[in-house]
Amino acid sequence: MQITNINKYPIAFVNAAKERLHKSVADRIGVTQLINAPLVRTLLIEKWDEVVLDVDDFVDRIYGIAVDKYLRQFESDVILSQFKLELYFDKGITLVGVPDRICLDKSFIGDYKFWKVASLRFEQTDAIAQLNIYRYLCKKLHNWGIEKLYIHPMLKDWRILPNWQKKNERDYPKCRIPTFELPVWTYDQTELFIQDKLIDHLNNPYRPCTSEEKWQSETTYALKKKGKKQAVIASFAGSGGEKKFLTENDCISEAKKTKKIKKWPTNGYYVEARIGECRKCLNYCPVRSVCEFAQKLGSK
Ligand code: SF4
16 A cells, blocks of 8 residues: 655654554454445455555544543543454454453443544444444453443534524534443344344455445535525535435425525526535545546546
């Protein structure tokens, strides 16, 4: 894998990114890889030398580790930090997980995350699977019966909302590092989940990624006034929910309902199509530099 430093980040970031590189191999699978699409892992294994990532792709993970390392000295509980869990699972594959924090006295696993406010709702689904698999590994390997699972998202774009906005964003996180307790699965449920995912990885290594795996957004429509940057009516996704206008008609009806316009067409107003994108393929997937689909989209 080659690492570029397009924006000339300080050298410590470059070296830290290099330190994060672990060549993907066929007989080991990380918990996050397991949850991800099989094609990502297949390309990482087969095209490792050709994959190009930028230092920027590693920044969130570097922040996470830096925070974890710094805070470790201030913990009042006994914490196993970055404790590696490796289980020879099945079919010649070892499953590997490294939770940020395991506390045996208080029986919890905790993970720090660097997320955005808007992604809180989406990212939690993967986090639930990830931490439940860590819990399962703790039980299988060490007979530790972990009872609670927590994530502590450090919200990159959290801000103090002005009073007028607080009314519309009732579910906006109250602070920049909220703690969420995640649902705990039964061990059987977790084992089934792992089995299903493993079978998918082993039997369908070249399966095209699903829309969900590509973080594909839908095409939506916004009503705009000529000469104004901000839309009069547009889809939104906030911490408290989302509203999507998937057709021009949806958008115009909402504009009439909320009395932004009286009739359609109205002089000076127009509808703009906001074309959906595969956000992961374009900007986040670690193999976007060698994935045909991503390259066709124009990913860099
Ligand atoms: S770039 Fe997109 S299609 Fe290609 S492996 Fe990644 S998520 Fe799948």
